[in-house]
Amino acid sequence: MKQALIGNVIYGQSGGPTSVINSSAYGVIKEARKYPSIINKIYAMHFGLEGLLNEDLIDLDNYSLEELKKLTNTPGAAFGSNRYKLAHYSKDEADYIKIINTLKKFNIRYLLYNGGNDSMDTIHKISEYAKKVGYELYCVGIPKTIDNDLPFIDHTAGYASAIKFIANAVSEIYLDDHSYKVGRVNIVEIMGRNAGWLTAGSLLSKLNGTAPDLIYVPEAVFNIQNFLNDVHKIYEKNKHCLVCVSEGIKDENGNFIFEMSDLKDKFGHTQLGGVANRLSKIIEKEFGYKTRAFELSLLQRANSIVPSSIDIKEAIKVGEIALKKALQGENDKIITLKRNKANGKYRIKYDLIDISLVANKEKYLPLTYINSNLNYINDSFLDYALPLIKDKDNKLFKDGLLDIFKL
Amino acid sequence: MKQALIGNVIYGQSGGPTSVINSSAYGVIKEARKYPSIINKIYAMHFGLEGLLNEDLIDLDNYSLEELKKLTNTPGAAFGSNRYKLAHYSKDEADYIKIINTLKKFNIRYLLYNGGNDSMDTIHKISEYAKKVGYELYCVGIPKTIDNDLPFIDHTAGYASAIKFIANAVSEIYLDDHSYKVGRVNIVEIMGRNAGWLTAGSLLSKLNGTAPDLIYVPEAVFNIQNFLNDVHKIYEKNKHCLVCVSEGIKDENGNFIFEMSDLKDKFGHTQLGGVANRLSKIIEKEFGYKTRAFELSLLQRANSIVPSSIDIKEAIKVGEIALKKALQGENDKIITLKRNKANGKYRIKYDLIDISLVANKEKYLPLTYINSNLNYINDSFLDYALPLIKDKDNKLFKDGLLDIFKL
Numbered sequence: 001m002k003q004a005l006i007g008n009v010i011y012g013q014s015g016g017p018t019s020v021i022n023s024s025a026y027g028v029i030k031e032a033r034k035y036p037s038i039i040n041k042i043y044a045m046h047f048g049l050e051g052l053l054n055e056d057l058i059d060l061d062n063y064s065l066e067e068l069k070k071l072t073n074t075p076g077a078a079f080g081s082n083r084y085k086l087a088h089y090s091k092d093e094a095d096y097i098k099i100i101n102t103l104k105k106f107n108i109r110y111l112l113y114n115g116g117n118d119s120m121d122t123i124h125k126i127s128e129y130a131k132k133v134g135y136e137l138y139c140v141g142i143p144k145t146i147d148n149d150l151p152f153i154d155h156t157a158g159y160a161s162a163i164k165f166i167a168n169a170v171s172e173i174y175l176d177d178h179s180y181k182v183g184r185v186n187i188v189e190i191m192g193r194n195a196g197w198l199t200a201g202s203l204l205s206k207l208n209g210t211a212p213d214l215i216y217v218p219e220a221v222f223n224i225q226n227f228l229n230d231v232h233k234i235y236e237k238n239k240h241c242l243v244c245v246s247e248g249i250k251d252e253n254g255n256f257i258f259e260m261s262d263l264k265d266k267f268g269h270t271q272l273g274g275v276a277n278r279l280s281k282i283i284e285k286e287f288g289y290k291t292r293a294f295e296l297s298l299l300q301r302a303n304s305i306v307p308s309s310i311d312i313k314e315a316i317k318v319g320e321i322a323l324k325k326a327l328q329g330e331n332d333k334i335i336t337l338k339r340n341k342a343n344g345k346y347r348i349k350y351d352l353i354d355i356s357l358v359a360n361k362e363k364y365l366p367l368t369y370i371n372s373n374l375n376y377i378n379d380s381f382l383d384y385a386l387p388l389i390k391d392k393d394n395k396l397f398k399d400g401l402l403d404i405f406k407l
Numbered sequence: 408m409k410q411a412l413i414g415n416v417i418y419g420q421s422g423g424p425t426s427v428i429n430s431s432a433y434g435v436i437k438e439a440r441k442y443p444s445i446i447n448k449i450y451a452m453h454f455g456l457e458g459l460l461n462e463d464l465i466d467l468d469n470y471s472l473e474e475l476k477k478l479t480n481t482p483g484a485a486f487g488s489n490r491y492k493l494a495h496y497s498k499d500e501a502d503y504i505k506i507i508n509t510l511k512k513f514n515i516r517y518l519l520y521n522g523g524n525d526s527m528d529t530i531h532k533i534s535e536y537a538k539k540v541g542y543e544l545y546c547v548g549i550p551k552t553i554d555n556d557l558p559f560i561d562h563t564a565g566y567a568s569a570i571k572f573i574a575n576a577v578s579e580i581y582l583d584d585h586s587y588k589v590g591r592v593n594i595v596e597i598m599g600r601n602a603g604w605l606t607a608g609s610l611l612s613k614l615n616g617t618a619p620d621l622i623y624v625p626e627a628v629f630n631i632q633n634f635l636n637d638v639h640k641i642y643e644k645n646k647h648c649l650v651c652v653s654e655g656i657k658d659e660n661g662n663f664i665f666e667m668s669d670l671k672d673k674f675g676h677t678q679l680g681g682v683a684n685r686l687s688k689i690i691e692k693e694f695g696y697k698t699r700a701f702e703l704s705l706l707q708r709a710n711s712i713v714p715s716s717i718d719i720k721e722a723i724k725v726g727e728i729a730l731k732k733a734l735q736g737e738n739d740k741i742i743t744l745k746r747n748k749a750n751g752k753y754r755i756k757y758d759l760i761d762i763s764l765v766a767n768k769e770k771y772l773p774l775t776y777i778n779s780n781l782n783y784i785n786d787s788f789l790d791y792a793l794p795l796i797k798d799k800d801n802k803l804f805k806d807g808l809l810d811i812f813k814l
Contacts, residue, residue: 016583017582025745047587047588061803069497074582074583075578075579075582075583076584076586078582078585080586081587082587084587164807167713167807168711168804168809169712170704171808171809171811172483172709172710172711172712173480173709174483175424175482175811176424176482177483179483179484180454180487180488181454181457181487207807208808208809209813245531251416292704294705295702297701298579298580301583302579302580303579304571305576305579305712305713306713306804308807330788347608363703376481386806386807389807389808390807391806397575397798398615399614399793399797399798400574400695400793400796401537401574401578401611401612401614401615402575404582405576406616
C-alpha cells in the first residue's frame, strides 16, 4: 500500500434519502477521524453537489462523535441532498471549474458521494475531469437506494429497512381487514418505477401468516382483465383480498398503468390518481366490492421507525470502507456488497468495482422470482430477502420520538 | 364485597381495531384465569356481537398464556370485530332473544365488551334487556378508540400509539422535505371526523425539532382563504411548508371540506379525493408550488410497529380491571382512566362510571388547545400528550416481523 496523499475529505449526499443514508455518513466520518496524520479536515457538502458548486461546506469538526451517532437514527439527508444534473464537461465545463476550485481551496483529495445510479454518474464525471486537469483526487461512491436496482451489488443500503416497513405495514393492513368477517379489496401501492424489488418485499409478510393474495411488479406485463379475474376469484372465495402493486406496472405495450388515460371501467369512466387508487375504483365499479387504496409513499423510503438493524450496520460499514478505499488510492470506484452463503449463514463481503459499470444502469428483479401467472412472487425470494430484515429491533427513541441529529 | 356469582366470561371486540385492542383482550383473559373457583370457561365472541348472535364463540382454553401474550404485539382485532347496529329492544326484540339464549346456553354471567361510543351503547342496551328479562348478567365496557373522544376518560386505549405513529411519521416527512434546499408544501391528512385529538398529536414532533408549520382541526372553522394565505406566507419565507390536517375539517357552515363539490381552484376546477389531496391540488394551481399529499390512513390506527408501551400497559390494565369489576358485581359501567398529577409525575387511576354517560357521546379537543388564528395547537397540549408516548420502545419482533397471535 502506497503512502496516502495528505489532504482533506468531503462527503456528500444525493437523490432521495433512504432511512440509512445518514448511517453511511456516520461510517465515513467515524472512520476518517482515525487518520489525523493524513486527514486534517472532514467536510460535508451542504445539499450535495450544490454545496460543492457554491462553496457551501459543513465543517464536521463542530460535532462530537456522540452527537454524530444520532445520524443512525435520523431520517432524511442530514447534510442536505440534491437532484442537480451535471452536464458532461465536453458540453459545459463551468460547473467542473467551480468544483475543482472548491476542492483546491479546501485541499480536498478524497471525495465520497452517497447515492443511486444517477449520482454514481456524477462522481464518475468529476473523477474523469479531475484526472483531465491533473488534480489528484480519489472519488469513491457509496451505494444507496431503496429501489435496490444497482447492478453487481447484492443489495443496496436502504433496501432492507424499506422492505421491513413494507412487510409489517402489509401485515397491519391484512389483520385489520381480517378483523371483519366480510372485508374489502385492499390495494397497496409500493414504490418502484421499473424494478419490483420493493413490492416483492411484501411477500415477507407471509412468514407471520399475513401474506398478500396478489403481487404485481413492473417486470411482468400487467393485464387488466387478468387482474380483474384474479381479484374476483379470490374475493368471492375469501371475502378478503389484499393486492400489492408496484407504482410502475405496465401494460403489454409498456405503458404505465398510472398514466393511462384510456384505463376505463365498464361504464366508460376514466379513473385518475395513483395506480392503487385507479385499480380500486375500477374494482368498485366492476364488482361493487368495497375497496381501500393505500400509498405507502415516503414512509417506506424514510422509514426510521422500524428500520432493519442489519441495514444500519451495513450502511455504516460501506461508509467506513469507502473512506478506507479512497485513502488506499482507489478512484472512480463504487463499494459493492457480495453475499457469502458459506454454512448457510448470511455474510456480506465488501469489495469495489468501476463506477462506470453501475452508473445509469438498472438491475431488475430476476424473472425466476415471478410466478408463471405473473401475479405473485415465488418463495425462493424469501431466501434472498429474509436475512436482510431478520434482526432484533434495536431502535432508540427518546421520549417516544426519533432521537435525531440536527445540523 | 359480596360473593361473586359462579359463571362464565365472554369478551368481545367491536368497531375499528386500535393497535392495543388485543392487549385489553390479553388483560381480560389473564385476569379471568386467576379465578377458577368462579369462572369455569372464558370465551371470546367470534366477530363481536355477530358471534353472540350466531353462537359463534371461541373457547380460550385452547390457548396458552404464552401464546396469548402475543396479543400485545398483534394489530387488528384478533377475535374478530363487527359494526353491527343493535336496534332498541322496544323496536325489535329478536336479536336480544338470541343473545340471551347464547348467554344462557354457555352459562355466561360476565360480559366484557371492548369498543368506542357506539359499542358502549350496545352493552348498555344488552345490560338493560338482561335486567328486564331477569337474567343476572354483569356487563362492563372497556374503552377503546384512537379518536380519544370518550367523555369522562383522560384518554382512551389506542390513542397514545396512534399519536406516537403520527408524530414520528410527521418527523420523517419533515426531514425528508428538508433534505432539499427548496422543498414542497406537504399536507398530511390525519384521522378524526369530529375531534382533533389525533391531529393535535402531530405537535409532539416539535420536541425533536421537526414540527408542522400549520395544524387544522375540526373544532376550529376552516377558512380556505386564510389557509391559502398561511401557506403562501410560510412557503415564500422558508421554501418548505408542512401542514397537518384532520380529515374532518369543516367550513363556517359546518360542511366537510372533503365533501364540498364547490371547493374549486381559481380556474374553477373542482378538486376531488381526500382533504389532503384536494388542498394540495388547490395550492398547486393557485401558487404553482410543488406539493405532496399524505393519508396516514389505517397505519396510524393499526400501528403496531412503533406502539407506545405505556398504551399497551394501560390497555392490559383496563382489561384486567373490567374483569375484576364485573366479578365484584358492577354492571352497565365503563372503565375510566383519570390522571393523577401528584409530584408532577404521570400516574393513572382506574375507576368506572355509568355507561350511559359515555354511550353515543363525543369529547372534543378543548378550545384552549387551539391558537387564536385557528391554525395551530398550543404548547399546553404537550403536557397532556407527551406522557402518553414517553416510553422506551420495547417492541418485540421475530425475525424482523410482528410476532402475532393467530386463532
